[in-house]
Amino acid sequence: MKPAPFVHHAPRSVEEAVSVLEQVGHDGKVLAGGQSLIPILNMRLASPGHLVDINRVAALDQVEVRDADVRVGALVRHAELEHHEGACAALPLLRQALVNVAHPAIRNRGTTVGSIAHADAAGEMPAILALTEGVVEAAGPQGSREISPADFFLGPLETSLAEDELAVAVRFPRFAPGTATAFAESARRHGDYAMAGVAAAVTVRDGVITAARTSFVSVTDVPSVLDLTDVVGGSEPAGADWAAAAEAVRSHVEPEADIHATADYRRMLAGELARRVLRQAAENAVTTKGSSDR
Amino acid sequence: MTDMTTEQLHDVTVHVNGVPRTASVPARRLLSDFLRHDLELTGTHVGCEHGVCGACTVLVDGKPMRSCLMFAVTAQDHRITTVEGLCEAPDARPCATGERMNPAQQAFAECHGLQCGFCTPGFLTTVTAYLEENPTPSQEEAREAISGNLCRCTGYQNIVKSVLRAAEIRTERLEENGGEVPA
Numbered sequence: 001m002k003p004a005p006f007v008h009h010a011p012r013s014v015e016e017a018v019s020v021l022e023q024v025g026h027d028g029k030v031l032a033g034g035q036s037l038i039p040i041l042n043m044r045l046a047s048p049g050h051l052v053d054i055n056r057v058a059a060l061d062q063v064e065v066r067d068a069d070v071r072v073g074a075l076v077r078h079a080e081l082e083h084h085e086g087a088c089a090a091l092p093l094l095r096q097a098l099v100n101v102a103h104p105a106i107r108n109r110g111t112t113v114g115s116i117a118h119a120d121a122a123g124e125m126p127a128i129l130a131l132t133e134g135v136v137e138a139a140g141p142q143g144s145r146e147i148s149p150a151d152f153f154l155g156p157l158e159t160s161l162a163e164d165e166l167a168v169a170v171r172f173p174r175f176a177p178g179t180a181t182a183f184a185e186s187a188r189r190h191g192d193y194a195m196a197g198v199a200a201a202v203t204v205r206d207g208v209i210t211a212a213r214t215s216f217v218s219v220t221d222v223p224s225v226l227d228l229t230d231v232v233g234g235s236e237p238a239g240a241d242w243a244a245a246a247e248a249v250r251s252h253v254e255p256e257a258d259i260h261a262t263a264d265y266r267r268m269l270a271g272e273l274a275r276r277v278l279r280q281a282a283e284n285a286v287t288t289k290g291s292s293d294r
Numbered sequence: 295m296t297d298m299t300t301e302q303l304h305d306v307t308v309h310v311n312g313v314p315r316t317a318s319v320p321a322r323r324l325l326s327d328f329l330r331h332d333l334e335l336t337g338t339h340v341g342c343e344h345g346v347c348g349a350c351t352v353l354v355d356g357k358p359m360r361s362c363l364m365f366a367v368t369a370q371d372h373r374i375t376t377v378e379g380l381c382e383a384p385d386a387r388p389c390a391t392g393e394r395m396n397p398a399q400q401a402f403a404e405c406h407g408l409q410c411g412f413c414t415p416g417f418l419t420t421v422t423a424y425l426e427e428n429p430t431p432s433q434e435e436a437r438e439a440i441s442g443n444l445c446r447c448t449g450y451q452n453i454v455k456s457v458l459r460a461a462e463i464r465t466e467r468l469e470e471n472g473g474e475v476p477a
Contacts, residue, residue: 103442
């Protein structure tokens, strides 16, 4: 239960970090909060020869609330984002999801960008990046590039980041006016990995639903967005066919069985959670008229 | 892979319970082992070593974190409070044995919030930090505050009581201080 030996690198800039990653290649791994990586090292599921510890890299610890989006640097801890009033006013979905990320002691250390780069299907924040149609900003030896969630998440724990690239920030775009969100998950104990989780964003204009989208935790291999506008669009929130939306979710998800829950149970949970969060988001969209989103 | 026999050592200085402490350790030294083996502060207990049990929780710059999920080299120059340091808090008071206890420690003693005591250091650090954030928790909030710490003896009932009692003791001691928040 102790990590294998590794060489510790403590770069002070993004350029230096990328340069080290380039030198060590496949034998290198980036350490930010380490709340997923260090358990893996402790259990020796991985034993990289080099850890590039970015905790001392300047300027990566910023949350920027901008007109179009919320930009989160690679060293922003989950707890900092969760308690950032500006960011959560611009995108209430951030806090709605973040309070479900493990326990406070883990959120105090773990980073939001790190959780996205880890790409665990049971992670909350990859699903949020997908639902907001966010962007991962990566820095590499050839310069910077921006990656959409669809291009970023390749499989469970697998992303399109090259071994010499560093995810320096993610951007969560704000939703269109009239949109409200909700998030719910079900776990055996509070703070455990969810058996299923659903994030929803519903837009209501003139009392009628004009868009409804969901993304998922623990029931799809990679974060995926299911657009339910065809199912509930055009209805008033009180009269929408949420049961049909839940049915569409059950057909969409591809859960797997494990010691905590069967695949069928997870599928049932995803449908029920979707029904609840969609209805809640639609009701919120009516009451807030989206004023908090712009 | 790195050759174990030539593992490079790093001089790490951490401010533990207000005292700068230095030791020369390999990069892979976990903060939990740094505290226990290198600094001989064995109050911090090591349970699962993958962040699940919460026994090793210490305060890093005042915030609870898992010391088994941090490397000592990353803790360089940070302020660490271990369970040993809670006795030195401004709101710690002498107890019957002559030692000092902070409100959480006092409450766990009064309410039988421990049996074997293995998980207790992690609960005490977690609860101490939590009461700074929420000085008057409800029973439901107290239960959620300790959800990241496992105890295999008590069944948690007395720990929840201890959290609520710790909040009371903390408030009483604050009032003695004329309402000033302890530094």
